[in-house]
Amino acid sequence: MHRALLIEDNREIAGMLGDFFECQNIELDYADNGELGLKLALENSFDIIVLDLMLPRLDGLSVCQRLREAGNSTPILMLTALDSRQDELSGLTIGADDYLTKPFDLDILYARMQALIRRGSGQVASSTLQFGDITIQTKSGKAYRQGKLLALTPSTYTILKMLVSQAPNLVLKEEIAYQLWGDETPNNDVLRSHIYQLRSQLDKPFETQILKTQPKIGFYLESAE
Missing domain, CATH: 3.40.50.2300 (Response regulator)
Structure with missing residues (x-):
């Protein structure tokens, strides 16, 4: 229950x-x-x-x-x-x-x-995901960049996990939306807001910006190393 x-x-x-x-x-x-x-x-x-x-x-x-x-x-x-x-x-x-x-x-x-x-x-798993200076401890559902804990919501955590799992490949906007909402996909503003929120944690505090956008298609991570 x-x-x-x-x-x-x-x-x-x-x-x-x-x-x-x-x-x-x-x-x-x-x-x-x-x-x-x-x-x-x-x-x-x-x-x-x-x-x-x-x-x-x-x-x-x-x-x-x-x-x-x-x-x-x-x-x-x-x-x-x-x-x-x-x-x-x-x-x-x-x-x-x-x-x-x-x-x-x-x-x-x-x-x-x-x-x-x-x-x-679904945040609870049994392994570690890593790309560049990003580490995701899937057992605890926590993500780090350069050893700094990122303050993520369940939605931004899910997006980052998808990006790290497929990095450096492109993740389509439709893939992210389906993972978040299934067939009940809201308008584009909602996903855009989640990406903004993720970027404020993943990129804004650091010198190198690694979350990249391919306009109208999707998003990908670029290693800072």
């Missing part, structure tokens, strides 16, 4: 999701404000967090940011309003893994959640 944390102040939506999760055999913890949600997320272990953007006491973007700053790597699915595209991109940039706009289809929500849960649990 998977365990989810729902942070949502709309009681009608929360009740609907609670009934749905129960039918899907998902154990649910619930918070109706951002402060309580952050506290529960930091003090407990969850397979996924479903996080509303507009929350009392502490908004969803702040909750997401504080969780990532605290080293919490639980997959986060953000719920947003239809007219908040910039907020969606902001959420992805600071560490959310995916988003759905309201109103949403319950089956789509469940499919996205399952994809994120599989991705998170």
Whole structure:
């Protein structure tokens, strides 16, 4: 049984999701404000967090940011309003893994959640991947460049793992999108935001930029050595 944390102040939506999760055999913890949600997320272990953007006491973007700053790597699915595209991109940039706009289809929500849960649990393996000065300890799900731990979300970890596994070859955008979302691929802005977030960890703090883009086709790693 998977365990989810729902942070949502709309009681009608929360009740609907609670009934749905129960039918899907998902154990649910619930918070109706951002402060309580952050506290529960930091003090407990969850397979996924479903996080509303507009929350009392502490908004969803702040909750997401504080969780990532605290080293919490639980997959986060953000719920947003239809007219908040910039907020969606902001959420992805600071560490959310995916988003759905309201109103949403319950089956789509469940499919996205399952994809994120599989991705998170898939970080546990039994070997080390290496390319140039990048090392990925797949048993612990941690990645390093020049010995420095990279602060990655489950999504950026998955992308980096694909790039290192196939380096120095090109990885197609479609391959990355399918690995992240399966057949429920969102628009290009979401992948673009994840690449931006990965680059901010992988390239920005270092002298040599190694994450390369082949426009409209894909991405690849270039050894710094």
